[in-house]
Amino acid sequence: MEAVIRKWQQKFRKGKEEMEKWEALQVRWVSLFRNASSIIQRLQEMQNHGSYGALRCLKGIEDAVVQQQMGQLESLLRSMKNVMEEFWGCVLTFEKLHRDGLQLREIESSKRRVEERIGVKPCITDCLEGLSILYDMHQSEYHLKSSILSVLSCLILKPSPGDLNALQYLVVDQPNIPKDEVQHIFDVIFAEEIK
Template sequence: MGERLLKKYRVLFSKGLETLSEWESTQVLAVALVSSSSNIIKRLPVLTDDTNFGELCDDVELIEAVKGKQMEALSSNIQRLREQICIFNRLSSCLERLALEGRQFFQDLKPEQTTLGGIRRGGNPSICECQEGLEDFSRIHRDECNLKSALVKGLTLHTSAAELDQILALMHSQPNIDPGYVKHLRLMFQPLE
């Protein structure tokens, strides 16, 4: 019974690691988009002063085109960030489904077998530790997804550079995801890999 359940958790954990890998690549892109948006906002004051265009300051069409392109790029970045939030939501839901699947394993056990869930076999984590790990992965990523969603929801073309820098710091640090704890969970599950 225990070995069979560990094999099932091995499959769930493998799917969870794939999801975390996709989360990390989505995170890199989201941070780059916020950073780019911050740089655009910081450039806009320079572009509003026509004297910064030197000899080209008389070319009103060029100046307006440059400003327009910057605003288009900012708008595109905000739209792409919203798309990244949809991906974070999907990944968070995937982790929640994995935790639910693991929970179903427990519900399918006979009452006398549930007491065996806390027993470790060799270097493998116990069934309870497997489930708690899946639940923790799900919870911390759901919380982080909710934070990212709230941060991006408030973005507009008129967001200040200081606000974008704060958003960037929060997006980059992922305060709901403790890297030490994630590493601990990965190490705990390592025998399952």
């Protein structure tokens, strides 16, 4: 049974690596989002001819500034889409870990050991539930991020500072991945390592 639990713990170690990758992607995602939302907030002002003061005498300055900012915004949105692809890779890894966990459980359920515990080690049910929760959390967060990216693209045409601020809270908070719940899962799985 201990060998089986070690297999599960290996899966969770891989999951932890994916979560570290996710966190690194999250830092990039937040930075890209903030930069893109800053440009979106400035676009309206940039299109106001009165905003250029003495620079209005430079022919085409408004168009040049707006075009440059739109190019930068397009680049940021493209980078955000690339980060989304990397987030999706993490989700797929969690899905695979969960699927592999289901197969492991099937093997062990025939031996009636899914609820068996040895000391503080988790049972197979704990392990599978943990992987399932991690997969669901990351998949839900991915879908939220995907929706945010879609909304952000729409806000280019009709910017709203209130909407951008609300989106920023969602981007930073990652509401679908509560850190305390994640920590609890890892505490259960690696209980014997906690000193």
